[in-house]
Amino acid sequence: MNYSGIKYADMINGIGIRVSLFVSGCNHGCKNCFNVETWNPNYGEEFTQKQEDEIINFFKKYGQTIRGLSLLGGDPTYPQNIIPLVSFLKKFKKELPDRDIWIWSGFTWEEIIKDENRKELIELCDILIDGKFKEELKNLNLKWRGSSNQRVIDIKKSLNSSTPILFVE
Numbered sequence: 001m002n003y004s005g006i007k008y009a010d011m012i013n014g015i016g017i018r019v020s021l022f023v024s025g026c027n028h029g030c031k032n033c034f035n036v037e038t039w040n041p042n043y044g045e046e047f048t049q050k051q052e053d054e055i056i057n058f059f060k061k062y063g064q065t066i067r068g069l070s071l072l073g074g075d076p077t078y079p080q081n082i083i084p085l086v087s088f089l090k091k092f093k094k095e096l097p098d099r100d101i102w103i104w105s106g107f108t109w110e111e112i113i114k115d116e117n118r119k120e121l122i123e124l125c126d127i128l129i130d131g132k133f134k135e136e137l138k139n140l141n142l143k144w145r146g147s148s149n150q151r152v153i154d155i156k157k158s159l160n161s162s163t164p165i166l167f168v169e
């Protein structure tokens with residue numbers, strides 16, 4: 001898996017001060033995508049044990065100041081990203097069980113839960129922002145998402161429900 005960047009102390013992508021990992025690879029092709037270069041799964045650098053350790057050590061260094069981890073892209077649920085992210089998140093949760101994990105995907109909740117591999121990945125996360133960016137529904141006033149079709153979903157509650165439950169701050 002390749003990644004295009006890691007933003008330490010990010011305050012935009014989720015609640016609180018976070019670490020945001022931007023992975024490469026996306027085939028949704030949204031018009032006016034904010035991050036076109038990350039469509040290519042080979043864009044950026046390889047995400048290795050070194051980066052995993054750097055992220056975990058950053059959390060340990062700053063303690064509760066850093067609230068959680070955010071996974072963006074590209075699309076973290078792009079096929080070749082799933083196995084490395086599942087492995088990383090298992091390690092992350094073992095070391096830092098009290099931090100929340102947010103994930104963005106161009107797939108909808110309904111599409112993700114039908115796919116065993118994607119479901120395994122989001123089950124390790126707390127909040128999902130789902131769906132493609134749709135230019136015609138763009139709204140700059142929305143938090144954490146670019147267009148009004150995208151939803152901010154409480155994953156744990158939704159897994160126990162027949163319909164996705166929206167996250168309430």
Ligand code: SF4
Pocket residue numbers: 026027028029030033034035036038073074075105106131132133
């Ligand atoms: S899902 Fe995100 S990264 Fe992929 S094309 Fe759409 S806006 Fe761009």
